[in-house]
Amino acid sequence: MGKGIFITGTDTGVGKTVVAAGLAGALKARGINVGVMKPVATGAVWNRGRLVSxxxxxxxxxxxxxxxxxxxCPINIELPAAPYSAHLINKIHINTDRIRHAFLELSKKHDFVVVEGIGGLLVPIKKDYFVADMINELELPALLVARPDIGTINHSLLTVSEAKNRGIDIRGFIINGFDAAKAGRVEKANPEIIETISGVPLLGILPFDPNLNETGSDFKNIVGMVRKYINVEKIYEES
Ligand SMILES: Nc1ncnc2c1ncn2[C@@H]1O[C@H](COP(=O)(O)OP(=O)(O)O)[C@@H](O)[C@H]1O
Ligand SMILES: [Mg+2]
Known part of the structure; x- marks a missing residue:
């Protein structure tokens, strides 16, 4: 299989896309031939006769x-839900062989592929095939993106525990959306607590950026943020 990293999260909406996009841009800026992949996208919308997310x-x-x-993105699903839910509700067929095939093709074109996951590790793509199984099938190490606020210790440790049970190599975690002006002592303590208990290295804390939104985002800004706050070298060298 090809070289790359799988960006998973403790949940949906934690910043996987922002981290994956910023990391891919930062690697490109470093002169690496990098590709991106989102194996399954849900909540995709019709555009010129095809679903795009x-x-x-x-x-x-x-x-x-x-x-x-x-x-x-070999699998696009209109319903904003777990792929298996979309299968049950809308009777869509999900062919996971396409994921492996697409990853292999992208790996032929690029030296490194940044792959964004779907939700968290136990999102079912099929009844007996989870995001975690996909990571193992693609033989990729993973990065975990987590929220900064209350609840993140539990979510992060659950994710690390499940990853260990399933033989997934979580290389590090990133706290995303940290608002230094508003964070209290509890929030400030979270990154170190997660690192100490889980044994997974903290690779960076991305600040909350009020200017960031999906549409019209300034990519230079996101890439700059990732280069400044995340240990991109370590991620690349060890993957
Ligand atoms: N560091 C940040 N500061 C401000 N907003 C952020 C930050 N990271 C993500 N967001 C916003 O939060 C939302 C969810 O982020 P996204 O990367 O799409 O999460 P995921 O891919 O995990 O679902 C998006 O609207 C995004 O613009
Ligand atoms: Mg996303």
């Missing part, structure tokens, strides 16, 4: 990429 656009924009959308 905001995440895929965001990731591609960050690197100025122009790979075939079927490779970057």
């Amino acid at each position: 905001d995440d895929v656009r965001f990731l591609l924009n960050a690197i100025g990429g122009n790979d075939d959308l079927d490779l970057v």
Whole structure:
């Protein structure tokens, strides 16, 4: 399989897309031939006769990429729900072989592929095939993105524990959306507590940026943030 990193999260909406896009852009700025992938996108919208998701656009924009959308995102689902839920509710067929195939194709074109997950590790893609299984099938190490606020210790430790049970190599975690002006002592203590208990290294704390939103985001800003606050070298060297 190809070289790359899988960006998972403790939940949906924690900043996987922002971290994945910023990391991909930062690697590109370092001169690496980097590709992006979102194996399964949910909540995709119809555009010129095909389903496309905001995440895929965001990731591609960050690197100025122009790979075939079927490779970057082989499975697009309209319903904003777990893929298995979409299968049950809308009777859509999900062919996970396409994920492996698309990843192999992207790996032929790029030296490193940043892959964004879907929700967290136990999101079912099929009844007996979770995001965690996909990470193992792609033989990728993972990075965990977590929220800064209350509840994140529990979510982060649960995720690390499940990753260990399933043989997934979590190389590090990132706290995203940390608001230094508002954070109290409890929030400030979270990163170190998670690192100490889990044994997974903290690779960076991305600040909350009020200017950040999915549409019209300034990619230079996101890439700059990742380069400043995340240990990109360590992620690349060890992957
Ligand atoms: N560091 C940040 N500061 C401010 N807003 C952020 C930050 N990171 C993410 N967001 C916003 O939070 C929302 C969820 O982030 P996203 O990366 O899409 O999460 P996920 O991919 O995990 O679902 C988006 O609207 C995004 O713009
Ligand atoms: Mg996302």
